[in-house]
Amino acid sequence: MVTDPIADYLTRVRNAVMANHRIVEIPSSNMKKEITKILFDKGYILNYKFEDETIPGIIKIALKYHPISKVPAISKLERVSKPGLRRYVGADELPRVLNGLGIAILSTNRGLMTDKEARTLQIGGEVLCYIS
Structure with a gap:
């Protein structure tokens, strides 16, 4: 059981960016879905997908990197x-x-x-x- 799901969300994304992963999977909730939509609208992530077939649902986030220098769009x-x-x-x-x-x-x-x-x-x- 995670006591702070938003901190867990941010930590998973931060760790995936630091490890240069392309996709990160996060357990879903309504607040996490809204944060993901904001990140996509503001251009910090490439794409996202909500998979609600499983319990709990999963958010798959495709992280965004610069095509030549491979610098992540999310720095902090x-x-x-x-x-x-x-x-x-x-x-x-x-x-x-x-x-x-x-x-x-x-x-x-x-x-x-x-x-x-x-x-x-x-x-x-x-x-x-x-x-x-």
């Missing part, structure tokens, strides 16, 4: 809000990752979104992680 994954210490921010104090080059994923009352989307909607929430 950092968990911010942990089960022991939650970090909430208001709409006026949303974080900026690498001065706008990275993203922060927030859990808001309107679902998971990036810091830029939350800034345009003027809503705050729980900061889950930083990705650059």
Whole structure:
């Protein structure tokens, strides 16, 4: 039993990137699916596939690398809000990752979104992680 499934998700992706793997498999949950969709929309991963035939379901993520230099698109994954210490921010104090080059994923009352989307909607929430 994993006590922090989001940290487990980020660690699996981080380890796969460090080992130059092409595909990583992660146990599925609704929040992990939403994080995967955000990573795909922002261009940090190449593709993803949800396989819900098994219990628990599996998320297969194809990691993205530069075609010539083989540098990964994801350079840093950092968990911010942990089960022991939650970090909430208001709409006026949303974080900026690498001065706008990275993203922060927030859990808001309107679902998971990036810091830029939350800034345009003027809503705050729980900061889950930083990705650059």
